[in-house]
Amino acid sequence: MGNKLIIVMLSVVFAFVSNVGLSQYSLGGGFSTFHGANIPINRFGLNAFVELPQSNDVTLLVRAAFMFPEKDSRTTDIEAIGFGITPTKTEADIIAKTSYFAIDGGTRTYFINDYDVGLSVFAGGHLKGILASYSVDFRVPDGLDPNDYQTIPDVAGAQSQPLSGVSPQYALLFAFGGTVGVKYQLPYRGALMFDFGLELITSLHDPYSILGNDISPLSFSFNFGYRFDWY
Numbered sequence: 001m002g003n004k005l006i007i008v009m010l011s012v013v014f015a016f017v018s019n020v021g022l023s024q025y026s027l028g029g030g031f032s033t034f035h036g037a038n039i040p041i042n043r044f045g046l047n048a049f050v051e052l053p054q055s056n057d058v059t060l061l062v063r064a065a066f067m068f069p070e071k072d073s074r075t076t077d078i079e080a081i082g083f084g085i086t087p088t089k090t091e092a093d094i095i096a097k098t099s100y101f102a103i104d105g106g107t108r109t110y111f112i113n114d115y116d117v118g119l120s121v122f123a124g125g126h127l128k129g130i131l132a133s134y135s136v137d138f139r140v141p142d143g144l145d146p147n148d149y150q151t152i153p154d155v156a157g158a159q160s161q162p163l164s165g166v167s168p169q170y171a172l173l174f175a176f177g178g179t180v181g182v183k184y185q186l187p188y189r190g191a192l193m194f195d196f197g198l199e200l201i202t203s204l205h206d207p208y209s210i211l212g213n214d215i216s217p218l219s220f221s222f223n224f225g226y227r228f229d230w231y
Contacts, residue, residue, distance in 0.1 A: 024116075026051040028193065030225020032065045034100060036216025043067035043100055047223055056114040060107055061124075065223075067100035072214065078140070078149040078163065085148045092149070092163065093139040098214040099168075104128035104197075106179070116185060116229055123180045128199060130173035132215060134208045138163040171206040173215065175199040183227075190228045197221045 027050055034043040045067035052060045073095050080088045106126030113120040140146045146163040177199025185191045198220045203211045211217060 024053055024229070024231050026053075026191075026227045026229045028225045028227035030193070030223065032067070032221060032223045034065075034067055034219065034221045036220075037218040039214070039216040039219075041070050041072055041098075041214055043070055045100070047225060049225070049227075051108075051115075051227060053115050054107070057110040058107060059110070059115050060105070061126075062103070062105040063223075065100075065102050065104075065221075069097050069099045070214075071095060071097050076138075077152040078138075079152050080148055081150050082148070089152070090141060090144070090149075092141075092146075094136050095139075096134065096136045096214065098210060099133045100130065100215070101132075102128050102130040102175075104175075108179070110183070113185075116191070118185050120183045120185075121181070122183060122195070123178070125178050126176070126197065126199075128175040128177070130171075130175060130201065130215070132171045132173060132210045133168040134171065134210050134214065135168045169208050171208065171210040172204045173201050173206065173211055174204050175201040175219070181223075190226060192225075193227050194224050195222075197223070 027048075029046065029048040032045050032047040034045070045065060047063055047065040049061055049063035054060060073093065075091045076094050078090060078092045080086075104126045105128075106124050108122045108124040110120045110122045112118075138146055140149060140163065149163050151163070177197055179195050179197040181193065181195025183191050183193050198218075201211060201215060201217050201219055
């Protein structure tokens with residue numbers, strides 16, 4: 001499911017970009033970080049983007065970002081699956097691993113200088129689709145059989161799951177937010193880019209409550225990269 005969703009998201013982006021006939025465009029890539037309010041997980045990864053000028057100071061930017069998988073250790077409540085098992089409820093240690101892939105798009109307006117001239121400050125809004133995966137290994141107290149227990153659904157609506165190990169499960173999230181940044185046009189073709197993005201995230205499909213546990217509804221990111229301009 002995860003690979004199919006990534007292919008669909010990228011296909012939509014490439015189809016859109018290929019249908020935009022412009023004499024000038026830019027391609028770039030670099031490093032990204034992703035953080036969340038009240039979430040101890042900090043993600044690091046790579047980004048690639050295409051930027052299409054609509055005028056001298058307004059552009060359309062579409063960017064893909066992949067964050068390296070992150071592991072997080074915590075505890076969770078578990079309960080016996082059948083009758084005659086004691087204790088009926090206890091806690092288990094879990095090691096959860098989550099991944100993050102996102103595509104965002106929006107407009108940027110450049111101030112001070114144009115899109116491809118000198119030092120500029122830019123700002124704009126964006127929409128983002130996020131595909132996240134979740135897998136976990138459970139460690140129960142000594143003397144207990146993990147096959148006898150399952151997790152307890154939480155108030156966020158996460159489903160019960162067995163403790164035999166969970167293969168990657170996927171969530172599809174949606175976000176909207178804003179970006180501010182700075183661009184420095186190099187003496188030769190190309191530019192260095194740095195931006196800060198802030199966004200609100202909601203879930204479209206999230207059976208294991210990745211949103212709230214591993215990704216914060218209020219999140220922010222930093223992106224640094226190099227942009228090469230074609231004329």
